Amino acid sequence: MSIDKTKYDALVVGGGIAGQEAALSLADMDYKVLLVEKDLSIGGKMIHLSKVFPTLDCAACITTPKMSETARHPNINLLLNTNILEIEKDNGIFSIALTIRPKYVKEDLCTGCQLCEWVCPVIVDDGFNNNMVGRKAISIAFNLANPKVAAIDMNHCIKCKKCEIACVPKAIDYSMQPQNISIETKTVIISTGFNLFKPENKPQYGYGKYPNVIDAMQMDRLIAPTRPYNSVVRPGDGKIPDKIAYVLCTGSRDTSIENAIGCSVDCANNPICSQICCMYSIKQAQLLMGALPLADITIYYMDIRAFGKGYEEFYQQAKGMGVSFIKGKIAKITQKDHNSGDLILRYEDVTTGTLKEAKHDLVVLSVGVLPNNEIAKVFTNQKLELDDQRFIKQVDELLSPSLTSIEGVFVAGTAAGPKDIPDSILSAGSAASEAASYINNI
Amino acid sequence: MSTETFSPKILVFSTDKISDPGIDQAGLRKLHYSPSVYVISLPCSSGIKPRWIMRAFKQGFDGVFIAADGHECSYSPKCAEHTNTIIVESQKMMKENNINPKRIRMAALCSVCAEPFVSHMGNFSKILSELGSLETEVYKAQ
Amino acid sequence: MKQRIGVYICHCGGNISDYVDVEQLGKLMAKENGVLISKNVMFACSDSTQKEIEQDIEENKLDSIVVASCSPKLHTHTFRNVAIRAGLNPYNYTQVNIREQCSWAHSDKPMDATIKAYGLIRAGINRVSYSEVLESLEISAQKVVAIIGAGVAGMRAAVDLARMDNQVYLIEKGNTVGGHVAQAGRLFPTNENGKEVVDRLYQRIRQQSNITLFTNATLEKVSGSIGNFWIEVKLGSEELKLNVGSVLVTTGFDFYDPKEGEFGYRLSDRVITLPDFNKMVENSKGKLIHNGKSVKSVAYIYCVGNRQSKGENRYCSRQCCTAAIHSSLHVHEKFEDMTAYHLFRDIRTYGKQELLYQQSSKNGDIYIRFEEKEPPVVELKNGNPTIKVKDYLTTKRELTLDTDLVVLVTGMVPRTDSNSVSSKLKIPIGIDRFFNEIHPKLKPVETVIKGVYIGGACQGPKNINESVQSALSGAAKINATLKSGNINLEPIIARVNADSCLWCGKCAEVCEYDAISSIANGGKLIAEVNKATCKGCGICAPTCPSNAIELAQFTDNEIESMIDGLMSKAEISPRVESQQNNQKAGVQSLAGYPKIWRTIANALEGNTLTIPQIAEKIDQEASLVTWHLMTMNRYGFVESAGLNDNEDYFMYKLKK
C-alpha cells in the first residue's frame, strides 16, 4: 500500500463480518482505513460457522470473498495479532497506540505452505475448533485464514527447530519482539463483536463435566465442511448421535446465575434475549437432519423468535422436516451413567404443566450473546459509555444507530447488541455512512 | 486398454467464486484425486457452451463434470435450471455423436466442499471406467 | 495470436517443485509457439521476481505473460499489477494453478502431476495467445440521487447522502413527510414521540441545501441505467424529468387491514387495530376513553394477518410484539387500574426488547398462549366482545375473557402500489411480496438493477432503528459508486457479433439484469449489451442459436484452445534427481509426539477399532482418546475404516 501508514481517515477495530463490511464500505468511498484485529486472521465468528440461516448458504462461501477483498483493498491496511493500547482524542484527531504481537514467522516470507505444521511434534488445543481437537504449536489459524501465515504458540513451543529447518523461504524467527506503533485517525469504528456465554456458568447443565454436553458453536464446527472430525460424532466417545437435544436460552433471558466463572455476576446474568440462538438452533437442526437422517432432534424453547425476513418460513420448514419443538425450560441435566455417556434432561413441559424427563445422547446448549466491551477501557481522555447491558451505548438509537458517546466514534455490528449476520452487515453499512458524513464535514 | 490401467480423463468446469475454491481446498488438504482430472473455471456454470463440451470429447476427454453453484450462485436464482438446460442440450449433441449421455454430470459444490469433490471424482471415474474410453465407445457405435 | 509470450513457472519453494518437475517443464515451454521467454522462479510472488517479470516485459516487449503457480484466487491481482506497472494490459496475463489443483492434489503421483502441469500450462499459453486488450469501462455518473419515499428511512438516507456531497431529490407521494412514524405517538425503545422524531429529522433535511423535497409527487417513468437514470415525476399538473446517478427506494409498508369479521373486526366498534388503539392512547387524558366509554381492560390478540401457515402472509412482522407490549406499558403508566391480556403465539421481543416484556409481566399483564390451530374466538353480544381461548401455558385450559376492548396486533404488509413501483424500477418482488434484495448477506440493499437500491420497511418488516440502518447502508453503497463522478466497470462483459446475430431475443430472456435489448443495425435488429448493467455472468452465451454472443475473456477461442492445450501430448522424461527429499510430508515417525499417540498407535497396530474399544484397551477416558485420535487423523497418522456392525461408531486404523 502506498499510503502514509501513520495517518488514516478511519480506524476499524475488529475484523468480523461487521468490521470487514465497514472497512470495505469506507475504502470504496476512497477513505484510508486501518483495520486492527486481535486474532491471527480476520473473519470473526462467522468464519467458524457451517451454513447460515435462513438461506442455508455456506458461511465460508460468503465470508472468504469478503475477507480477500478486505485484505487486498488498496485503501485498507490490515494489522493482525494486534492490540490497541490507548486511544486519545485531541483537537478532533484520535491518536492510537498499538502493539503488534509477534507471530515468530515473517509474514512477507511465509507462503502458507504448512510444511512447518506437518513437522512440528507439539500438540495444543485448536481454538478454531473450540478445543474439540488438537493442532500443532506452529500452524495456520485455520484453512481459510486471511492472511494465510503461520504463527507459533510460544507458550508451548519447545524450540526443537524442526519448523525452522522445514521452512524453505526461511520465514521462522524465534527472536521476534512485539512492535509498538502509533497512528492518527479522524474516526474510529468499533466492531469488536460479542462474547459467547460460558456454559460453565450454568453448572446444572453439566457443561465441562459431561463430555456430551456441548455448546452451539461446537455444534456449528461439527457440521461445518471444515469440521474437526470426519463426521458428526460425540466428542465424548466418537458415537454417531441419534437423539439430540437443544436447550435454548442458555444464558439468555436469565437472571438466576450465581457464582459466575471468569467474570463478575453482572456480566453472566443476562436478562435480554440473544436474538440469534433460536434461529441458529433451527438451522443446525435442519443441517443435522441432512447429515444424520436417522437422528431425532428436539428443541426445548421458551418462545421461538423467528422474526426476520424468511425466518418464520424457515421455522415452519424445520417443523415440516420433523424437528420436535417442546415448550419447556430445562431445570437440570445429568449423565445417565459414565459408560453410555447419555444424558437425562429434567424439564417442565409448559403445555401439559408436568415435570418430565427425557434421555438424549447429545445435548447442545444454545448459548447467548454477551457484550465484549474491553475496548471501552482504552479511551484515555474520553468516556465510551456502555448501556445497561454493558454493550457500547447507542446515543441516538432511532435516527443515528451508530453514534456513540464520543463524537467521531461509531459502533457497528454486535458490539452494540445482539444481531444476526444480515443485521450486523446493515449496521456496519450504516456506521460507514455516518462516519463518512462526519469526516466529510470536519 | 484394460480397465485396470485406464484412468478416465475428466474435464471439470468450475466457477470462479464458489466451486473452484472448493476444488482448491481438496488440493490444500492433500485429498488426492485422479491426476487425469483437469479444471477450467468460469464466472458461472450457466455460461458453459455445449460446443465446448463437444470440443472436450473430441479432444479425448472421457467425461465432463460441471461443478455448479446450486442456489449459492450470485448471478441468477435460476442458475441450476439454466445449467441443466445446457446439459440437456449437450446430451442431445452427444447422442448424435454416439457418446453415452452418462459421460456428463453435474453437482453443486461449495467453496469448502473438498471431500464431496473428491468423492464425486471417484464415483465419476468409476462410471467412466465401466463405460470404457470414449474412443472405443464411439468406435464401437460406428 | 501472441508472438512474445513470457512464461514463469514457480517452484513455490518446493510446494510445487517437490512433485512437479518444473525445470523440465520450463525447458519444454520454451519451445512452444509464441513463447519468447520461459523461466523457473523460486517464488513468483516475491518482490524480486515481480521486478524481474516487469523488466522482462519492458526489455523484451513481451505481449503477454503466463504465470504458473498457485491458485488464481491468491495472486491474480498481484500479477495484473505487475503487468500494469510494466505497461502491459492486465488482461494479457493468465494465471495457471499448478499448486492447489496439481502438485498438492497429486502429491502422491509426481510423474502424473508433471504431465498434468504440462497440459495446464499449455492451456494457459493457448489462452493467453487469444487474450485481448481490454479496457475497464468508465461511465460518467451524476452525483445526484433520487430517493423514493420520505418516511424515516428515506429522510435519514437523504441527510447522509447530502452530507457526503450528493445532490438529493426526495420524492414523496403524500403531502407530508415521515411516513408511519409521523403518525405514531410514543415509540419503543426510546420513548420518544413519533412526531418529534420526524420533526427532528425534518430540521436536519432543511439544513442541507442540496436536498430538494417534492411532496405530492408521483413516480411516472424511469429510464436509463446506473450513472444516468431519468426519473419522470408528476407534481400536480407539472412534469419533471430528473437526471440521477442512482435511486434509493424507501417506500415503506402498509398496515395490515383485517378483513371484516376477522376476530370480530368491523362487526363491533370495540375491536380495533393496534395503530388505532395507539392513537386513542395518545389522545386520551386521565382516563382511557373509547367512543365515550372508559376502558379498563384490554385484550391484545397477536399475529393478526401474520404467520399464517396457510394464508397469504406467512412471514412474521418482526416489530408488532414489541409494539403491542410497549403500548401496554404506556397504558399502564398513563392510566390507573388497567388489566391487560396478551393472547400471543410466541413473544418475539428479541434482543434488548426483552426488557419491555419483563416489565410488562412485572406490571401484572396476563399472558395467554394460543396456537395457530386453535386461535381465540371473539364472540359478540350486542357489540360486546367475549373471547374464548385455550391457554397453552396452563394445560390448554379454556378461558373466557370479557374485556372492554379487543386490540388486534396487526403487522406489516407490502404497499398496495408496490407492484407499480417494482415494474417501473424493475425491482424483483419476493415470495412475501416485499421488494427483494439480491442476497440477504452479500448484497442486502442492492437489487438486480445496478444503481437501484432498497432500504427500510419496503424490503421487509423492520422497526425504525433497523429501517434507518438499512437505508444508510444503501446510502453508503450509493456514495461509493458515485463518489468520483465516474464509475469504473470490469470489462468482462458480454458482446454481440453483429453479423451473425438474428435478434431472436433468447439472450435477453435469460439475462437477470435486463442488460440486453435490441437495436437497429445495418437494416436488421440485433442484440445490444448495456455495458453498464451487464454483470459478466455469461448466462446469455449458451442460449444463442447462432452463437452470436460471447463473454470477453471466455470466448470460444480462449476456452476451446485451453481444452486443446490440456490434452496436448507431452514427451516427459522421468525426473533425473531422485525423489529422496520428498519424504518430509509423508512418512513421519511418532518420536517426539505425545506418549498417548504412541499408545494409541500400538493399540491400532494390525487392528481396526472404535474409540470406546481403544479407550478400554489402553485404559484411558474415551473423551481423551477422541481428542487425540481426531488430531492424529487430522495429521495423517490414522484414518477412518468405516462403520462398525451396529453402525453407531466409526472404526479407525493406522494410515500407512
Ligand SMILES: Cc1cc2nc3c(=O)[nH]c(=O)nc-3n(C[C@H](O)[C@H](O)[C@H](O)COP(=O)(O)OP(=O)(O)OC[C@H]3O[C@@H](n4cnc5c(N)ncnc54)[C@H](O)[C@@H]3O)c2cc1C
Ligand atoms: C453458534 C452460532 C451460530 C450462528 N449462526 C448464524 C447463522 O446461521 N446466521 C446468522 O445470520 N448469524 C449466525 N450467528 C451470528 C453471527 O455469528 C453474528 O451475527 C456475527 O458473527 C456478528 O459479527 P460481528 O462482526 O459483529 O462480531 P464477531 O464475529 O464477534 O467479530 C468481532 C471481531 O473483532 C475482533 N475483536 C474483538 N475485540 C477486539 C479488540 N479489542 N481489538 C481488536 N479486535 C477485536 C474479534 O477477534 C473478531 O474478529 C451465529 C452465532 C453463533 C454463536
Ligand SMILES: Cc1cc2nc3c(=O)[nH]c(=O)nc-3n(C[C@H](O)[C@H](O)[C@H](O)COP(=O)(O)OP(=O)(O)OC[C@H]3O[C@@H](n4cnc5c(N)ncnc54)[C@H](O)[C@@H]3O)c2cc1C
Ligand atoms: C403499529 C406499529 C407500531 C410501531 N411502533 C414502532 C415503535 O414504537 N418503534 C419503532 O422503532 N418502530 C415502530 N414501528 C415500525 C415503524 O413504523 C417502521 O419501522 C417505519 O415506519 C419504517 O419506515 P419506512 O421509512 O421504511 O416506511 P414508511 O414509514 O412506510 O414510509 C414510507 C414513505 O414512503 C412514501 N411512499 C410510499 N410509496 C411511495 C411512492 N410510490 N412514491 C413516493 N412515495 C411513496 C410513503 O408515503 C411514506 O411517506 C411500528 C409499526 C407498526 C405497524
Ligand code: SF4
Ligand atoms: S434467540 Fe431464542 S434462544 Fe436465543 S435468547 Fe432469544 S429466545 Fe432465547
Ligand code: SF4
Ligand atoms: S412480531 Fe410477534 S405479533 Fe408480530 S407477527 Fe411476529 S410473532 Fe406475531
Ligand code: SF4
Ligand atoms: S453476461 Fe450475464 S449479465 Fe451480461 S448480458 Fe449476459 S446474461 Fe446478462
